[in-house]
Amino acid sequence: MVTTLADLIGVLDAAYPPKLAESWDSVGLVCGDPDDEVTRVLFAVDATAAVVEEAIDWRAQALVVHHPLLLRGVDTVAADTAKGALLHRLIRSGCALFTAHTNADSADPGVSDALAAAIGLTVTGPLDPKPTAAVDNWVVQVPRTHSDAVLGALFAAGAGGAGSYHECALRVPGVGQFRPMPGADPAIGAIGELQRVEEDRIEVIAPPAARAAVLAALRAAHPYEDPAYHVTERAALPSGLGIGRVGVLPEPEPLRDFTARVTAALPTTVWGVRAAGDPDRVIERVAVCGGAGDSYLSTAARLGVDAYLTSDLRHHPVDEHLRTGGPALIDAAHWATEFPWCAQAEGIVAAALPELETRVSTLRTDPWTVGAVD
Numbered sequence: 001m002v003t004t005l006a007d008l009i010g011v012l013d014a015a016y017p018p019k020l021a022e023s024w025d026s027v028g029l030v031c032g033d034p035d036d037e038v039t040r041v042l043f044a045v046d047a048t049a050a051v052v053e054e055a056i057d058w059r060a061q062a063l064v065v066h067h068p069l070l071l072r073g074v075d076t077v078a079a080d081t082a083k084g085a086l087l088h089r090l091i092r093s094g095c096a097l098f099t100a101h102t103n104a105d106s107a108d109p110g111v112s113d114a115l116a117a118a119i120g121l122t123v124t125g126p127l128d129p130k131p132t133a134a135v136d137n138w139v140v141q142v143p144r145t146h147s148d149a150v151l152g153a154l155f156a157a158g159a160g161g162a163g164s165y166h167e168c169a170l171r172v173p174g175v176g177q178f179r180p181m182p183g184a185d186p187a188i189g190a191i192g193e194l195q196r197v198e199e200d201r202i203e204v205i206a207p208p209a210a211r212a213a214v215l216a217a218l219r220a221a222h223p224y225e226d227p228a229y230h231v232t233e234r235a236a237l238p239s240g241l242g243i244g245r246v247g248v249l250p251e252p253e254p255l256r257d258f259t260a261r262v263t264a265a266l267p268t269t270v271w272g273v274r275a276a277g278d279p280d281r282v283i284e285r286v287a288v289c290g291g292a293g294d295s296y297l298s299t300a301a302r303l304g305v306d307a308y309l310t311s312d313l314r315h316h317p318v319d320e321h322l323r324t325g326g327p328a329l330i331d332a333a334h335w336a337t338e339f340p341w342c343a344q345a346e347g348i349v350a351a352a353l354p355e356l357e358t359r360v361s362t363l364r365t366d367p368w369t370v371g372a373v374d
């Protein structure tokens with residue numbers, strides 16, 4: 001049986017769900033036919049000209065990258081434009097291009113898990129957790145004779161859980177009571193007489209988007225003219241998904257040693273690794289964010305971590321952050337902080353589709369090329 005690009009995309013989308021991508025991002029298939037056969041897949045941070053050449057020279061049918069080649073509005077992919085030329089090279093060579101960007105950042109495991117693992121952190125959670133989806137909790141009182149019918153209607157309308165568990169409900173037996181007044185049309189009992197009925201109190205969860213459907217199903221299936229029910233929305237709780245990670249080192253160590261640890265763990269770049277803060281400051285709890293993480297400086301400070309490792313930090317935000325007593329900052333090359341993700345993505349694909357040949361490009365796609373190390 002042949003493995004297709006669609007199979008590869010299925011594995012990548014399961015690991016890095018596109019719905020986790022930020023609204024401004026562009027992720028997924030850039031070029032390629034999902035029906036084409038795939039035998040070789042190359043992984044890289046950037047689809048630079050050199051990486052595209054490597055993919056084609058190796059006769060890969062798919063190049064999986066972190067950074068979108070096309071992010072802003074595109075009017076042309078003509079071959080006489082830089083990006084258009086790359087797309088023509090890829091398409092003519094039968095090589096697809098696929099991007100997992102901020103969806104890979106927020107996934108679990110994601111980009112910052114790979115970075116955290118590379119420097120020896122034990123991750124405790126995301127730096128900026130995404131909230132879980134809100135959930136409705138429906139509570140309905142039903143005469144016991146109709147409990148199964150009402151439950152069935154609620155399930156059919158989308159209540160009762162999703163994913164690995166369906167038809168989830170709680171039934172608590174009890175006794176309901178009511179006195180129909182003149183003008184009522186009671187299903188049970190007579191006007192003016194107090195009725196006591198063996199009832200079940202039924203609780204089910206449902207997505208808020210199904211609220212109208214669940215209410216309609218409840219009214220249709222419930223025997224009473226005016227069913228007793230209430231619905232409450234459970235607060236959106238923090239999840240294990242989100243940008244960045246927080247973790248702990250095996251042993252506390254001075255910032256000087258922690259910086260050396262990061263330098264040794266990440267691939268060498270011209271940019272190198274530099275730290276801001278007292279070299280003797282003791283580091284144990286660390287936040288990391290692969291890629292440009294300066295927008296999470298205040299988040300890291302609020303969490304009270306000892307150090308924050310990210311990239312693309314600038315003079316003034318760093319200076320102001322340190323003046324307010326925030327964590328020590330470690331700034332590495334953007335590419336270097338995301339490079340560990342390539343092996344993570346490769347591992348996920350290799351485990352799911354072991355018949356594929358996979359490889360991580362070792363080309364340094366950091367744009368900085370001249371410096372103390374080159």
Ligand SMILES: [Zn+2]
Pocket residue numbers: 067290291292334338
């Ligand atoms: Zn990046």
